[in-house]
Amino acid sequence: MFCSTELAARIxxxxxxxxxxxxxxxxxxxxxxGFTVPLAGGVASFAEPGSPLNKVAGLGFAGTPTTAExxxxxxxxxxxxxxxxIELAHLADPPLAELLTARGYRLVNFENVLGIPLPDATTSSVPPGAIxxxxxxxxxFDLWLDIVAEGFAHPDxxxxxxxxxxPRDIIANAMRDLTAAAGVQRYVATRDDQVAGAASLRLTNGIAQLTGAATLPAHRRQGVQSALLSTRLAVATTAGCDIAVITTQPGSKSQQNAQRRGFALLYTRAILLKD
Structure with missing residues (x-):
């Protein structure tokens, strides 16, 4: 799947x-x-101390921020x-990275954005009835949150x-806010009648955002992630979405699972930080 700058801007x-x-x-x-401030086509957001929503997103596709901004x-x-x-896509306007570097921003990490066109013709490898x-x-909600918090507490x-x-309470606040305001849907997976994993999904303007997934350590390598992925893709296809996207850590098991399912690496975001 080819990712143009137009597709990256849409995502x-x-x-x-x-x-x-x-x-x-x-x-x-x-x-x-808190605050949400529009910034050159993106947004600068601060929700509360320690929140995953505290970031600048979407820059580089609608001009460059001014020095005053x-x-x-x-x-x-x-x-x-x-x-x-600042989470900066590598397909963004190149002068922006130079501008931020000159202002003292330092590179601390990367994250990958992967996508798959819908409807998706590939099939799931999950055994029928197993999950x-x-x-x-x-x-x-507390059950769903417990799974997510436990999964993140024991990363792959x-x-x-x-x-x-x-921390758990910050994840809880963010997910409640995203569910209430942005229409994020939550899912739970069971394996052999035991709760095994959880995931979330948002549908917007033809894009299915796979907004997170976690598997309890005791149920990993058993197809739980694949089942959660297949279910959300089916929901997105039924809703008429033409693309599904997922964000992963580079080289992670989540990225491997997504690529096995047919996702392609679209672009990488550089995580830039200024104290």
Whole structure:
């Protein structure tokens, strides 16, 4: 699958909308204190201390931020006692990376964006009946959250490690905000009648964003991730999406599973940080 700059811009707009909606919901929940500021086609977001929504996303496809705009953003994050984290696609306007480097941003990590066209003609390798996946509603949010938190507490050792860690309560706040404001759907997988994994999905403007998945350590290497992936792709196809995207750590088991399922590497985001 070929990724043009136009497709990358479309995916980054979806990411920008997701972050904007989640951060705005956090501000409403907390009665203010955060911010979402449009920035050269992207957004600068701060939800609450330690949140995964604290980032600048979507830059590089609608012009370059001015010096005054970057000064303002950096002052906002400084006032919130938070570093500025910019996630910059490698298909973005090249002068932007040079500008940020000159301002003292340092490269701390990468993340890969993979995609697959829908409808997807490949088949799942999950044995029939071995694993079941169901939608997870608000009545079992704590169960869903426990799976995600446990999964992230025991990350897979394959590939490049993430530079971030989030406590359970922060993950809970972010997911509640994203579910309420951005329409993120949650799913739970069971294996041999035992809860084994959890995942989430957002559908927007023909794009299916696979917004996270986790498998409990005791159930890894048993097809749980593949089952969660297949279910979400089927939901996205039924909803009329033409592409599904997933973000992974480079070289991770999640990336390997996605590529086995037919996903192609579309582009890489550089994670740039300024304290």
């Amino acid at each position: 980054e707009r979806a990411e920008t909308d997701l972050i904007t909606m989640g951060s705005a919901a956090a501000a409403e929940r907390l009665g203010g204190g 970057l000064d303002d953003i950096e002052k906002r994050y400084a006032a919130a006692e938070s570093p500025v984290q 079941e996946v169901r939608p997870s509603d608000d009545t079992e 050792s394959q590939g490049v490690a993430s530079h971030e860690e989030f």
